Amino acid sequence: METELQALALRLEALLGPGQVITDPVRLRTYECDGLTNHRASPGIVVLPDTAEQIAAIVRECASEGVPYVARGSGTGLSGGALPRADGVLIVTSRMRRILEVDVANQRAVVEPGVINLDVTRAARPQGYYFAPDPSSQQICSVGGNVAENSGGAHCLKYGFTAHHVLACEVVTPDGELVELCADDPGYDLLGVFVGAEGTLGITTKITVRLTRVPETVETLLAAFDSIEAGGAAVSAIIAAGVVPAAIEMMDALSIEAAEAAVRCEYPPGAGAVLIVELDGPEPEVAAQFAEVERLCRDAGAFEIRIAAGEAERALIWKGRKSAFAAVGRISPAYIVQDGVIPRTSLPRVLARIDALSAESGVRVANVFHAGDGNLHPLVLFDDAEPGAEERAEAVSGAILDLCIEHGGSITGEHGVGVDKARYMPRMFTDTDLDTMQMVRCGFDPAGLCNPGKVFPTPRMCGEVPGVRKGPHPYEGKADIF
Amino acid sequence: MRPLDALAKVCGDVRPGEPAEGVLGVEPALVAAPKDVAEAADVMRVAAEAGLAVVPRGAETRLDWGAPPERCDLLVDTHRLDAVVEHVSGDLVVKAQAGLPMERLGEVLAEKGQRLALDVPLPGSTVGGTIATGAAGPLRFQYGTPRDLVIGLTVVRADGRVARSGGKVVKNVAGYDLGRLFCGSYGTLGLIVDATFRLHPVPTARAWVSSPVGDAGEAYEAVQSVLRSAVAPAAVEYTGPGTVTVLLEGVPDGVAARVGQTVALLGDGTQVSEVAPDGWGLYPEGNTLIDVTAPPTALPHLLTAADGPTVTWSGRGHGHVGLPGDMSPSGVAEFLRALRAALTPHKGTAVVRYAPREVRGDIDFWGPLPALALMRRVKDQFDPDHRLSPGRFVGGI
Numbered sequence: 001m002e003t004e005l006q007a008l009a010l011r012l013e014a015l016l017g018p019g020q021v022i023t024d025p026v027r028l029r030t031y032e033c034d035g036l037t038n039h040r041a042s043p044g045i046v047v048l049p050d051t052a053e054q055i056a057a058i059v060r061e062c063a064s065e066g067v068p069y070v071a072r073g074s075g076t077g078l079s080g081g082a083l084p085r086a087d088g089v090l091i092v093t094s095r096m097r098r099i100l101e102v103d104v105a106n107q108r109a110v111v112e113p114g115v116i117n118l119d120v121t122r123a124a125r126p127q128g129y130y131f132a133p134d135p136s137s138q139q140i141c142s143v144g145g146n147v148a149e150n151s152g153g154a155h156c157l158k159y160g161f162t163a164h165h166v167l168a169c170e171v172v173t174p175d176g177e178l179v180e181l182c183a184d185d186p187g188y189d190l191l192g193v194f195v196g197a198e199g200t201l202g203i204t205t206k207i208t209v210r211l212t213r214v215p216e217t218v219e220t221l222l223a224a225f226d227s228i229e230a231g232g233a234a235v236s237a238i239i240a241a242g243v244v245p246a247a248i249e250m251m252d253a254l255s256i257e258a259a260e261a262a263v264r265c266e267y268p269p270g271a272g273a274v275l276i277v278e279l280d281g282p283e284p285e286v287a288a289q290f291a292e293v294e295r296l297c298r299d300a301g302a303f304e305i306r307i308a309a310g311e312a313e314r315a316l317i318w319k320g321r322k323s324a325f326a327a328v329g330r331i332s333p334a335y336i337v338q339d340g341v342i343p344r345t346s347l348p349r350v351l352a353r354i355d356a357l358s359a360e361s362g363v364r365v366a367n368v369f370h371a372g373d374g375n376l377h378p379l380v381l382f383d384d385a386e387p388g389a390e391e392r393a394e395a396v397s398g399a400i401l402d403l404c405i406e407h408g409g410s411i412t413g414e415h416g417v418g419v420d421k422a423r424y425m426p427r428m429f430t431d432t433d434l435d436t437m438q439m440v441r442c443g444f445d446p447a448g449l450c451n452p453g454k455v456f457p458t459p460r461m462c463g464e465v466p467g468v469r470k471g472p473h474p475y476e477g478k479a480d481i482f
Numbered sequence: 483m484r485p486l487d488a489l490a491k492v493c494g495d496v497r498p499g500e501p502a503e504g505v506l507g508v509e510p511a512l513v514a515a516p517k518d519v520a521e522a523a524d525v526m527r528v529a530a531e532a533g534l535a536v537v538p539r540g541a542e543t544r545l546d547w548g549a550p551p552e553r554c555d556l557l558v559d560t561h562r563l564d565a566v567v568e569h570v571s572g573d574l575v576v577k578a579q580a581g582l583p584m585e586r587l588g589e590v591l592a593e594k595g596q597r598l599a600l601d602v603p604l605p606g607s608t609v610g611g612t613i614a615t616g617a618a619g620p621l622r623f624q625y626g627t628p629r630d631l632v633i634g635l636t637v638v639r640a641d642g643r644v645a646r647s648g649g650k651v652v653k654n655v656a657g658y659d660l661g662r663l664f665c666g667s668y669g670t671l672g673l674i675v676d677a678t679f680r681l682h683p684v685p686t687a688r689a690w691v692s693s694p695v696g697d698a699g700e701a702y703e704a705v706q707s708v709l710r711s712a713v714a715p716a717a718v719e720y721t722g723p724g725t726v727t728v729l730l731e732g733v734p735d736g737v738a739a740r741v742g743q744t745v746a747l748l749g750d751g752t753q754v755s756e757v758a759p760d761g762w763g764l765y766p767e768g769n770t771l772i773d774v775t776a777p778p779t780a781l782p783h784l785l786t787a788a789d790g791p792t793v794t795w796s797g798r799g800h801g802h803v804g805l806p807g808d809m810s811p812s813g814v815a816e817f818l819r820a821l822r823a824a825l826t827p828h829k830g831t832a833v834v835r836y837a838p839r840e841v842r843g844d845i846d847f848w849g850p851l852p853a854l855a856l857m858r859r860v861k862d863q864f865d866p867d868h869r870l871s872p873g874r875f876v877g878g879i
Contacts, residue, residue, distance in 0.1 A: 106778050107778065128710070149655065152653060163659070163662070173856065185831060186848040188663060188666070188671075188853075188876075189662050190663070190856055193658050193662055213709070213712065215714070216712035242595060242684070281714050282712055282714050282736060284740065287735075341651045343572075343575070343650065344573050408649070408650050409649070412656050413651070413653040413655065417657065428649075428657075429647075429657060430645075433645050433646050433647060436643075437657050437658040440660070443856065444859070455658075
């Protein structure tokens with residue numbers, strides 16, 4: 001296998017030029033994981049293409065050799081979706097960072113896959129527009145990665161996910177052909193299933209995104225409650241009143257403590273929970289609804305409400321929330337970031353069960369969540385120096401996912417399945433469900449070479465595979481250890 | 483065993499088809515109306531065993547869309563699958579069966595002050611048919627089309643197995659989103675049996691602001707001025723000849739203020755109404771309907787190629803053109819060719835939804851299909867024997 005990879009590396013170097021193919025083991029290790037660091041594999045070869053045509057040529061080489069390949073943007077994913085293959089090629093899009101067009105009259109921009117999410121907004125903002133998906137990693141994550149993961153963010157409650165903001169993708173198919181998938185083209189909505197397929201159906205090389213008009217006004221409040229229950233009641237009341245906020249975020253006492261230690265966000269002392277509610281839109285709409293949100297928070301028992309007077313104060317309110325994940329490092333040597341979803345109305349019951357799980361196991365859990373859409377990010381804390389602690393934390397983390405499924409929710413709201421949660425998929429879906437999803441996979445990638453081992457716990461056999469394939473079957477590859 | 487008998491063993495409502503039930507003239511040999519998902523699965527399994535070509539039917543409002551099926555051994559009628567399975571108002575989601583009429587779903591949701599933010603251009607149409615044709619109206623401006631609002635889908639596959647994707651939470655990235663794939667798939671991938679939708683609150687105030695526009699240039703400027711503004715419309719529609727209408731939704735004070743801003747943008751002759759103008763959200767008249775998609779800047783070119791009482795255009799880039807019944811087949815073909823030529827520089831598309839029988843043979847319903855090879859491969863996976871609505875869809879799929 002190694003000599004085959006060496007031969008492939010030489011051919012890729014001939015295609016791309018010498019500086020753009022990495023085979024040095026030390027440099028390869030830079031790419032051994034994405035944002036989820038407990039899954040690691042040093043890629044066989046890393047390539048740094050500049051153009052779609054180069055990616056198509058790389059994929060054709062891989063296809064003819066039967067070598068698996070994985071695309072990677074900025075590597076910020078949290079489910080191991082960009083975990084490389086030791087027996088394969090990692091195609092890194094970070095050199096493809098051009099914003100090709102900002103077309104305000106048509107409310108769209110055309111970008112290369114390596115473009116940083118926030119850079120799209122930076123380019124459009126002077127003209128009064130922005131790119132709505134805002135994952136927490138938006139300062140470093142790539143639009144190509146957003147497409148693969150169907151990224152959301154705090155404001156997707158109102159504005160939706162990446163799938164709602166992508167109008168077209170130019171794609172290199174697993175056959176190595178370039179094809180454009182448009183949401184509005186006649187025929188099957190292949191774009192709709194491509195977005196969020198976690199890079200298993202092909203590699204996007206150019207993305208047309210929708211630009212959203214910057215809202216006339218934004219209002220943000222922070223409300224402090226004695227308990228999570230009271231905060232949850234406020235969320236329910238806001239939704240029941242027919243308000244669709246841009247974001248509703250909640251943090252519990254433990255995550256507030258962590259944020260305080262890390263960034264001194266100065267949230268109200270003694271709060272058992274804080275709620276951040278943001279409304280945006282036309283000024284008269286926001287004014288009327290904001291007053292109502294404030295009243296509903298007070299009625300639900302908020303003992304302190306702070307209203308941001310301007311951008312600086314808004315940033316201060318968000319600072320604690322945005323730093324919450326990293327901040328947990330201040331109160332715990334190690335932690336697992338979980339990502340599960342429950343129907344919003346199940347929030348009180350599920351949180352009580354998480355409390356009970358934590359008490360029974362002695363494992364601390366800090367809760368941070370997108371409360372408006374029931375997306376929980378429990379942070380499961382442990383000491384990695386203590387024998388068995390990580391396993392106990394994993395067990396609690398897994399039990400929380402079971403709770404989400406039990407309440408009719410999902411094992412992932414925004415981080416994706418990747419390698420991390422493939423084993424949980426059968427708890428949420430039947431074999432037939434998973435088989436049916438993989439029919440799409442078989443249509444796009446019958447040889448199973450495009451980001452194999454992700455999303456699905458077991459691959460579907462696609463019947464007769466067209467074309468010649470040398471080398472071992474990808475699923476028998478030596479990196480198949482996950 | 484004859485297929486009729488085999489089907490009758492698993493479904494309580496099976497009978498021979500009648501000439502009047504023809505799908506674009508193709509008479510079904512049999513009609514089955516399963517009462518629940520399990521029966522629907524059994525019907526599809528028996529159909530697979532007997533090698534029957536299956537065409538799903540809801541309320542027949544769009545059965546004349548697309549091409550006629552190559553054959554129709556079995557119509558699967560969804561009218562008995564008409565339950566609201568679950569409406570959790572606190573979660574703003576509803577699960578409804580495929581045969582439920584959209585208006586009835588709307589009534590159930592309205593009791594809790596909620597709605598599925600899709601217009602119903604054809605009265606009587608069902609949940610399943612709306613998804614299968616990807617149908618939407620003016621509200622698509624803000625809320626999109628079924629692909630943007632379906633969060634979970636249950637289908638019966640060609641082999642009779644029941645498959646689900648998505649779920650009942652809005653935020654969910656577990657697995658492929660087959661809901662989006664099935665939107666607009668014309669019954670060629672499987673039988674849709676139920677769907678879960680994201681809902682929105684019914685706004686407490688609505689207002690339509692309409693303004694006359696003189697020509698294509700003025701129409702374009704009016705639409706652009708609204709797009710660039712901060713009035714945050716729910717819909718912006720051009721209706722030919724010469725009217726731009728903006729729908730504003732929200733709280734009473736907010737809508738009142740935004741109406742003022744919109745009137746200022748659109749200028750003289752503007753009218754404000756709390757009820758929808760005549761024809762709002764309906765397809766234009768005519769017996770050929772063409773669906774046009776192109777970026778907003780294509781509007782002047784569209785209106786140069788086609789204007790009149792039978793053109794509508796949603797501000798984000800989607801429109802309809804109806805052609806009169808007295809237009810000759812060659813006239814329709816020539817019109818379509820000119821329309822596509824006008825849209826090509828914008829990468830726009832023109833898809834014929836329905837056309838009279840005498841016109842069908844002379845026109846290409848779909849236009850260019852860059853990803854057709856991939857579509858065929860997906861179809862081959864879902865329906866290897868090509869028994870599901872055969873020939874109804876793009877490229878003869």
